[in-house]
Each structure stands twice: as C-alpha cells, then as structure tokens.
Amino acid sequence: MxxxxxxxxxxxxxxxxxxxxxxxxxxxxxxxxxxxxxxxxxxxxxxxxxxxxxxxETKDALVAEWLRIVAAEYQAAFDRVEAEHPDHPRDQILGLARFIAHGLPRISHRGCPFVNSLAELPDKAHPARQVIEQHKARQTARLIGMCAAAGLADPGQTAAEITFVLEGAQVSMQNGSVDHVADRLMRTVERILDHA
Amino acid sequence: MxxxxxxxxxxxxxxxxxxxxxxxxxxxxxxxxxxxxxxxxxxxxxxxxxxxxxxxETKDALVAEWLRIVAAEYQAAFDRVEAEHPDHPRDQILGLARFIAHGLPRISHRGCPFVNSLAELPDKAHPARQVIEQHKARQTARLIGMCAAAGLADPGQTAAEITFVLEGAQVSMQNGSVDHVADRLMRTVERILDHA
DNA sequence: GCCGTGTGATACCGTTCGGTATCGTAAGAA
DNA sequence: TTCTTACGATACCGAACGGTATCACACGGC
Known part of the structure; x- marks a missing residue:
C-alpha cells in the first residue's frame, strides 16, 4: 500500500x-x-x-553519459539528413543547416548543451569534455567531407565558414542579439555555398 | 608588524x-x-x-559589475577601431574582426565571458543578464550601422552574417573543432563583405 | 518453497557555499 | 587630539552539496 x-x-x-x-x-x-x-x-x-x-559511479559520469546520448542523437539526425540526399553533398549541407535552424526555438532559452557544458567544465580532465571534443571532431570531419564531395575549391575553409555560422547562429539565438535567426542562417549558408 | x-x-x-x-x-x-x-x-x-x-551587496552584484567592466572594455576597443578608420566603414568592420581574431588565443582555453556567463545564469532575472543583453544589442546596432554606411544592399543580413561568424569563431576556438581559426575568420569576413 | 538481486526510503557524513555578526585597529579630517 | 570611517581577522549561521550506510521489501529464477 x-x-x-x-x-x-x-x-x-x-x-x-x-x-x-x-x-x-x-x-x-x-x-x-x-x-x-x-x-x-x-x-x-x-x-x-x-x-x-x-x-x-559519480555525478560526473552521469553528465558524461547524458552528453554521449545527446551527441548520438545529433549524429543520428545527421545520418538521416545525409541519407535523404545521397550523392548530393550540397543538399546534404543545406539539410544540416535546416536541421540546426529547426532546432533553434528549442535552443533559444538555454543554448547549445555542448557550449553550455564546456562553460561549466573548466578542467580539461573531465570525462564529459572528451565526449564533446570527439563529437565536434566527427562533425567537422563530416562537414569537410561533404564540402570536398561537392567539389568546392577549398573544403577546409568552406567547412570552417559553415561551422562558424552554425555555432554563431545558436549563440546569437540564445543572447537575442539577432532577429529572424533561422531565416538569416539559411540565407547565409546558401550564400557561402554559392560563392565558395 | x-x-x-x-x-x-x-x-x-x-x-x-x-x-x-x-x-x-x-x-x-x-x-x-x-x-x-x-x-x-x-x-x-x-x-x-x-x-x-x-x-x-551580493555575489550576483559582483558578477554583474565584472561583466559591466568587460563590456566597457569591448566597447572601448570598438570605439578605438572605429576611430582608426573614419569614414571607411568597410575597414572598420575588418578592424572589428581583427580585434576578435587577435583575442582568440586568450579565449582558446576558456571561451567568451558573455557566452559562458549566459550558460551559468539560466534565470532571466539575474542582474548580469541585462548587462549582457544590452552589450550585445549595442554591438549589433553598431555593426548594422557600419554595414549601412558601407552601402551594402542588406545591412541587417550582412550584420547578422558577420555576427554569426564572429561568435562562431570564438566557440570553435574553444572546442578546438577548427584549425587556424584566426586566419579563417579573417578570410570569412572578407568574403562576406566582398559578396554582400 | 527459497534466495539473490535490484529497488525505494531514510538517515547520515564531511565539506563548501553565500552571507552575517563582532571586534580591534589604522588612517584621515576636524 | 578626538572622532569617524574603512579595513582586516575570525567565528559563525543555515542550507545545500556529493556521496555513503543501512534496512525493508518486491520480484524472478530455480
């Protein structure tokens, strides 16, 4: 009872x-x-x-496991986007941008979990930091691969530009300094791809 | 003694x-x-x-005062850059980007104080949040003004693009997902201005 | 039947936190 | 000189923290 x-x-x-x-x-x-x-x-x-x-084992281990799951969800979403546009790397990149743009409202109040967690975990030895770094590294490698597959002149540079814009759109959404972030994000990525 | x-x-x-x-x-x-x-x-x-x-009065008040000082330092640096290139808005914008690029090494270990603080202060009522929001709003208005003065077709869009890139470069520097961030940042801003 | 395991509840430990109270004193203004 | 103000030192408060110990119970396999 x-x-x-x-x-x-x-x-x-x-x-x-x-x-x-x-x-x-x-x-x-x-x-x-x-x-x-x-x-x-x-x-x-x-x-x-x-x-x-x-x-x-500890609270830190729980934090690391949480971020591992979040990273896996992003990874899965990116896989899905990639599979939706096979052999069309340009559309894949735009799909990634659209995925981030669609997630912006959810981010608007509290920002990106990876960025926030890095801010709260200053010590490099924390187990959660390795999770974040690996996730970011995989994401970067994937984006460079797409840019290369799209035949762009400088895949590293274009991938960096798109990374900057995707990350920056999320923090601008959080701090409210830019309006119509989703629209402007999509237009920015399109312009980058057009002029690369 | x-x-x-x-x-x-x-x-x-x-x-x-x-x-x-x-x-x-x-x-x-x-x-x-x-x-x-x-x-x-x-x-x-x-x-x-x-x-x-x-x-x-409280620790929160000390935090707010600290961020007020940091914001004032940024503001002063921007004033200086603006004064160095009077009536040349394009050079002013590039000067802003160069200022951020030069500050990247200091940011590499622990990130931008505004972004980090937002991550640590989830409640909208915190006095420090108003400091951050006002600072970001001033910064955005100034950038839009420069873009307009440069005669760009869509100052709001170009200012948003540059804001994205500046913020994104800082978080990419922090999480280590991009190499040669300073160089790539400058090239990105130049390209944005060239194609605006 | 029984027994081991995973679970829920509660109490507890040592530490650290933000914030306060008190007291002695050094220094500047009158 | 005397008085006031700011400062340094110390002790303390209640609360919350991460983490542990203990005990009772419910359930599934055998």
Whole structure:
C-alpha cells in the first residue's frame, strides 16, 4: 500500500536508469549542470539518490553519459539528413543547416548543451569534455567531407565558414542579439555555398 | 608588524575594491562563476569576505559589475577601431574582426565571458543578464550601422552574417573543432563583405 | 518453497557555499 | 587630539552539496 496508487504520472514506468537519464536531460538542459543537484534528479525521476549511484559511479559520469546520448542523437539526425540526399553533398549541407535552424526555438532559452557544458567544465580532465571534443571532431570531419564531395575549391575553409555560422547562429539565438535567426542562417549558408 | 613586510606581491596595493574586481576577473574567467567562491576571491585579492560584502551587496552584484567592466572594455576597443578608420566603414568592420581574431588565443582555453556567463545564469532575472543583453544589442546596432554606411544592399543580413561568424569563431576556438581559426575568420569576413 | 538481486526510503557524513555578526585597529579630517 | 570611517581577522549561521550506510521489501529464477 505504499506506492501502488501513489504516482501513475509516467505511464508504464520505464526502468530506473532510463528515468534517471530522462530527468537529467531535462534538468541539465533547463538549468545547467552545476545548479542541478543529484537529489533533484532523483525526485524528478521518481526514485532516490541511492538508485542513481547504483547506475552511475559519480555525478560526473552521469553528465558524461547524458552528453554521449545527446551527441548520438545529433549524429543520428545527421545520418538521416545525409541519407535523404545521397550523392548530393550540397543538399546534404543545406539539410544540416535546416536541421540546426529547426532546432533553434528549442535552443533559444538555454543554448547549445555542448557550449553550455564546456562553460561549466573548466578542467580539461573531465570525462564529459572528451565526449564533446570527439563529437565536434566527427562533425567537422563530416562537414569537410561533404564540402570536398561537392567539389568546392577549398573544403577546409568552406567547412570552417559553415561551422562558424552554425555555432554563431545558436549563440546569437540564445543572447537575442539577432532577429529572424533561422531565416538569416539559411540565407547565409546558401550564400557561402554559392560563392565558395 | 602585521603586514608591512608580509606581501609586497602587488606593488603599491590598489584600493580593496579594485583588487576585488581584479581577482574576480581572473577567477571568473579561468574557472567560471559558480565554481569560484567568495572566499577564494577574497584570498586572491588579499582581503576578506567581509570587505567584499562591504563593496558589493551580493555575489550576483559582483558578477554583474565584472561583466559591466568587460563590456566597457569591448566597447572601448570598438570605439578605438572605429576611430582608426573614419569614414571607411568597410575597414572598420575588418578592424572589428581583427580585434576578435587577435583575442582568440586568450579565449582558446576558456571561451567568451558573455557566452559562458549566459550558460551559468539560466534565470532571466539575474542582474548580469541585462548587462549582457544590452552589450550585445549595442554591438549589433553598431555593426548594422557600419554595414549601412558601407552601402551594402542588406545591412541587417550582412550584420547578422558577420555576427554569426564572429561568435562562431570564438566557440570553435574553444572546442578546438577548427584549425587556424584566426586566419579563417579573417578570410570569412572578407568574403562576406566582398559578396554582400 | 527459497534466495539473490535490484529497488525505494531514510538517515547520515564531511565539506563548501553565500552571507552575517563582532571586534580591534589604522588612517584621515576636524 | 578626538572622532569617524574603512579595513582586516575570525567565528559563525543555515542550507545545500556529493556521496555513503543501512534496512525493508518486491520480484524472478530455480
């Protein structure tokens, strides 16, 4: 009689590990890593601190796992975009830009999780930093590959330009310094590709 | 005999308020806002917590004052660049880009203070956020003005493009996903201006 | 039946945090 | 000189932090 009727809030409760990661995702994204205590994650996941420490060695390990999942989601989305335009690298690049542009509203309040996490994790040794660096490296390599496949004169330079613009659009969205960010982002990428 | 010979570390000790702000600047930039305690700031400023709370109502007020100073330094640098190329808006814009490019090495380890602070301050009501938003708004208005003065066809769009690139170059420098960031940044801005 | 494992609940530990109270004193203005 | 103001030092407060210990229970495999 303790919990049978207590909280049907989540239909057909997921196993604890998934609930913990879901709760961590929501809270870290909304409030940042440092402001969210392990206790708060446990409460939102409808479990306890002890359960969290059974699945993750430390809070840092949980942070790293969260970012690993976010990176995998980006990776999957990029795979999808790439598959939608086989052998049309220019459309693939525009698809990437469109994916970022579509994600801007969700970013507007709290920014990019990778950028935010880097800001909160100054020590290079933190396990989550390796996750971020690997993700960014893969993303860059993929973009350079697309630019090369598109036959652009200087794939490294064009890839850098597009990277700058994609990242910059996200921080400009967050700090509100530019209006119509999504439209302007798409126009910018198109112009870069046209003049490359 | 308490302190006459103790620590000549800072020549002709500045008044406490300046020392506090200097210490806060160094620590906030190096480790982030939340990881730096008031006690740590006091020690580095060679004073005490009490002295800090005599000059600043709360830690948040100290954070806001720090960002106000950083914003003023950027503003002053931009004024200087603008004055160096009177009536040559294109050179002014390139001067801005060069100023950011020159600052990249200092940013490489710990990123832009405004972006980092936004990541650490999720609540819109924080006094420091207004400082950041006003600074970004002024910066955007100034850039749009330069683009208009340069006779570009769409000053708002070109200013947005340059804003994206400047911000994006800084985050790419921080996360190490792009090499030769300074060179690529300058080339990108030149290309944008050439094709605007 | 039984027994091991994963889970929930609670209490606790040591540390650090932002912020306050108190007191002695050094220095400048009158 | 005397008085006021700013400063330094120390001790303290309540709260929150990351992490651990303990115990009870529910369930699945055998």
């Amino acid at each position: 303790t919990s049978s009727v207590s909280r049907p809030s989540r239909v057909a409760k997921l196993p604890p590990r998934e609930r913990i990661l879901d709760a961590a995702e929501e809270l870290f994204q909304a409030e940042g890593i440092q402001r969210v205590g392990v206790q708060a994650i446990a409460e939102r996941a409808e479990t306890t601190k002890m359960a969290i420490y059974r699945h993750f | 308490t302190s006459s010979v103790s620590r000549p570390s800072r020549v002709a000790k500045l008044p406490p308020r300046e020392r506090i702000l200097d210490a806060a600047e160094e620590l906030f930039q190096a480790e982030g806002i939340q990881r730096v305690g008031v006690q740590a700031i006091a020690e580095r400023a060679e004073t005490t917590k009490m002295a800090i709370y005599r000059h600043f």
